[in-house]
Amino acid sequence: MTLLVQRIVISLAVLTCLEVSSSLPCIAETSKVDSTTKQVESGAKQVGRGVADTAKGVGYTVVEGAKVAGEKIQEAGKTAQPQVEDTLNKVKDGAESAGANVKNFFNKLFGK
Numbered sequence: 001m002t003l004l005v006q007r008i009v010i011s012l013a014v015l016t017c018l019e020v021s022s023s024l025p026c027i028a029e030t031s032k033v034d035s036t037t038k039q040v041e042s043g044a045k046q047v048g049r050g051v052a053d054t055a056k057g058v059g060y061t062v063v064e065g066a067k068v069a070g071e072k073i074q075e076a077g078k079t080a081q082p083q084v085e086d087t088l089n090k091v092k093d094g095a096e097s098a099g100a101n102v103k104n105f106f107n108k109l110f111g112k
Contacts, residue, residue: 008047 004047004051008044
């Protein structure tokens with residue numbers, strides 16, 4: 001980007017010099033200066049369009065990348081869901097079993 005910015009600054013400087021020099025009375029042929037000024041203007045506009053197109057391209061790339069990442073996360077969640085449910089059921093069964101064992105322990109301890 002710095003090279004691009006340097007080119008824009010140089011183009012604008014040349015354009016300014018050409019504008020100043022074209023207004024001087026010592027220049028007899030202004031048509032050549034006018035044509036070169038137009039070339040500089042055209043080049044600056046093309047550079048500007050290139051920057052805008054690049055920025056749009058980067059933006060589209062980020063958006064599409066985010067969409068793909070979101071889809072992959074959803075797929076991973078769907079794939080992991082049965083395992084999570086199975087683990088949750090095992091934890092629930094283990095907690096119920098542990099509760100029953102604690103209850104039995106205290107029943108045996110206190111003779112109920």
